[in-house]
Amino acid sequence: MTVTDRIIVEGATKRYAAVTVFDRLDLAVRERETLCILGPSGCGKTTLLRAMHGLVSLDGGTIAIDGAKVASPRKNVAMVFQHFGLFPWKRVGENVAFGVENLGMARGEVAARVARYIELVGLKGFEDHYPYQLSGGMQQRAGLARALATEPDILLMDEPFGSLDAQTREILQDELLRIYAAQPRTMVFITHSIEEAIALGDRILVMTSRPARVRELIAIDIPRPRTVASVIAHPRFIELRDHCWRLLREQQVMV
Amino acid sequence: MTLQRVGVEVEEARVRSSRSRWRRLRPGDWAVRVGTVVVLLGIWQLYGPNLNRLILRPPSDIVAAFFELLRNGELQTAFAQSMKEFVGGFVIALVLGVAIGVASGRWRFVYNASDPIVSALYSVPSVALVPLIAVAFRSIGDAPRIATVALFAIFPILINTQQGVRNVDRQLLEVARAFNTSERKMWSDVIVPSAMPYVLAGVRLAIGRALIGMIIAEFFVGLVGLGYLIISYENVFRIDAMFVPVIVVAAMGVLLMGSIQWLEGRVAPWLKTDR
Numbered sequence: 001m002t003v004t005d006r007i008i009v010e011g012a013t014k015r016y017a018a019v020t021v022f023d024r025l026d027l028a029v030r031e032r033e034t035l036c037i038l039g040p041s042g043c044g045k046t047t048l049l050r051a052m053h054g055l056v057s058l059d060g061g062t063i064a065i066d067g068a069k070v071a072s073p074r075k076n077v078a079m080v081f082q083h084f085g086l087f088p089w090k091r092v093g094e095n096v097a098f099g100v101e102n103l104g105m106a107r108g109e110v111a112a113r114v115a116r117y118i119e120l121v122g123l124k125g126f127e128d129h130y131p132y133q134l135s136g137g138m139q140q141r142a143g144l145a146r147a148l149a150t151e152p153d154i155l156l157m158d159e160p161f162g163s164l165d166a167q168t169r170e171i172l173q174d175e176l177l178r179i180y181a182a183q184p185r186t187m188v189f190i191t192h193s194i195e196e197a198i199a200l201g202d203r204i205l206v207m208t209s210r211p212a213r214v215r216e217l218i219a220i221d222i223p224r225p226r227t228v229a230s231v232i233a234h235p236r237f238i239e240l241r242d243h244c245w246r247l248l249r250e251q252q253v254m255v
Numbered sequence: 256m257t258l259q260r261v262g263v264e265v266e267e268a269r270v271r272s273s274r275s276r277w278r279r280l281r282p283g284d285w286a287v288r289v290g291t292v293v294v295l296l297g298i299w300q301l302y303g304p305n306l307n308r309l310i311l312r313p314p315s316d317i318v319a320a321f322f323e324l325l326r327n328g329e330l331q332t333a334f335a336q337s338m339k340e341f342v343g344g345f346v347i348a349l350v351l352g353v354a355i356g357v358a359s360g361r362w363r364f365v366y367n368a369s370d371p372i373v374s375a376l377y378s379v380p381s382v383a384l385v386p387l388i389a390v391a392f393r394s395i396g397d398a399p400r401i402a403t404v405a406l407f408a409i410f411p412i413l414i415n416t417q418q419g420v421r422n423v424d425r426q427l428l429e430v431a432r433a434f435n436t437s438e439r440k441m442w443s444d445v446i447v448p449s450a451m452p453y454v455l456a457g458v459r460l461a462i463g464r465a466l467i468g469m470i471i472a473e474f475f476v477g478l479v480g481l482g483y484l485i486i487s488y489e490n491v492f493r494i495d496a497m498f499v500p501v502i503v504v505a506a507m508g509v510l511l512m513g514s515i516q517w518l519e520g521r522v523a524p525w526l527k528t529d530r
Contacts, residue, residue, distance in 0.1 A: 050429075053433055055429060055432060055433060073432060073433050075435055078434070079433045079434075081426070083426055085426060085427060085429075087427060087430075087445065087448070089448040089449070089523065089525060090444075098434060098436075098444070099434040099435075101440075102434055102435045102436055130524065131525070132525045146434075150434070
């Protein structure tokens with residue numbers, strides 16, 4: 001199988017007034033891989049992800065998906081947000097339907113798809129609950145279902161588990177690994193947790209602090225199917241973690 | 256999966272308990288509320304014979320006067336007249352207030368064009384403008400009174416709507432954009448529901464002000480409605496009959512605000528939680 005690049009970032013530069021968020025950034029996301037982007041907080045990971053979806057414009061360079069330059073959000077790309085981004089006035093079912101509704105499908109098809117993905121993320125029975133009636137973990141399951149229900153072939157994850165407690169986070173990481181195993185798709189996953197990056201990623205891109213550059217690209221040679229527990233128990237885990245730690249540490253010293 | 260379900264149920268219980276602490280009235284609360292009213296009315300009634308009949312009359316006299324005004328049809332006529340003014344003025348305030356509020360919340364140009372005028376008119380006590388309205392709309396039937404109600408009611412609606420539209424969560428707008436949402440759906444599914452609680456709060460404030468406007472207009476402009484009933488009975492020292500329209504207006508206010516509050520709970524159930 002030849003490896004195809006789905007997302008290609010070339011010379012991407014973003015500035016906010018005097019602050020350069022990232023500068024001449026180059027990277028490529030391969031077909032069906034999970035690329036975890038790991039970096040110190042405030043290094044512009046989220047901005048980069050938003051630029052990949054055309055939500056912010058670049059000040060230099062290009063981002064292309066499947067060879068076409070990204071200018072605005074595409075229908076085959078979906079995003080999951082750190083703040084969940086659920087609409088408080090919509091029930092879980094309506095929230096999950098939000099993205100699918102925009103694809104121009106028949107009403108019945110939308111409903112069937114919503115039901116399927118609600119079940120997939122384990123929210124069956126909670127369709128009529130409002131987000132405020134759910135715990136953070138359940139809310140992010142809904143956020144994940146909303147993105148998956150559009151059946152995107154690229155999934156952009158912006159620190160989706162960053163605001164959850166450790167236990168819930170690990171449960172959802174396992175869920176994500178299970179969903180990936182059932183249907184692998186291209187995924188870019190922003191995180192500041194080294195363990196999370198190793199557990200989920202096929203490759204980890206370690207970024208430097210502002211202006212962000214690619215510090216190192218690390219291949220995670222831990223075989224799939226994985227669970228968080230199996231990754232942590234793997235002999236390579238400690239080495240990879242220490243390596244990532246060192247890379248992040250040297251950033252801290254520079255700051 | 257069972258682990259998460261337990262988590263959710265605990266969460267729900269927490270939400271339920273925090274919700275019922277003050278928001279929902281318990282039977283005991285109702286006893287206290289009804290009790291204070293009954294006790295006060297009782298004292299008033301018992302002390303009644305000692306009152307100067309020209310200044311205050313006991314509740315039983317007011318009840319008798321209520322039926323008297325009902326029998327001779329004065330109350331119904333005045334009520335219908337006042338309702339006509341109230342509804343007419345309120346609908347105008349609602350339509351104009353929401354329209355200008357939405358436009359000025361959305362477009363900078365409209366905001367800049369309308370804000371100085373709105374701020375100026377809102378700062379002036381609305382009563383001060385009633386004589387102007389009286390002159391401007393003189394001899395056009397109910398128009399001056401309807402205009403007064405509209406003037407009193409429009410600002411809370413307008414300003415709240417504007418704030419509601421401007422305060423739409425930017426993150427949620429971005430989420431909508433990320434899912435390729437059309438402009439129309441952006442309004443119907445994001446901006447309107449997010450602004451709705453603000454609009455309803457404005458409507459609730461506007462009800463009280465509209466009732467003030469209604470009575471003031473009837474005091475000053477023309478001799479009709481519940482306001483005129485108050486003045487005319489006051490002039491002949493029929494304090495018992497004077498109280499009847501006062502109580503009717505109070506009841507109108509309580510009922511209308513109660514129904515808006517009920518509507519808020521229906522339209523925005525997620526706001527009932529303490530966060």
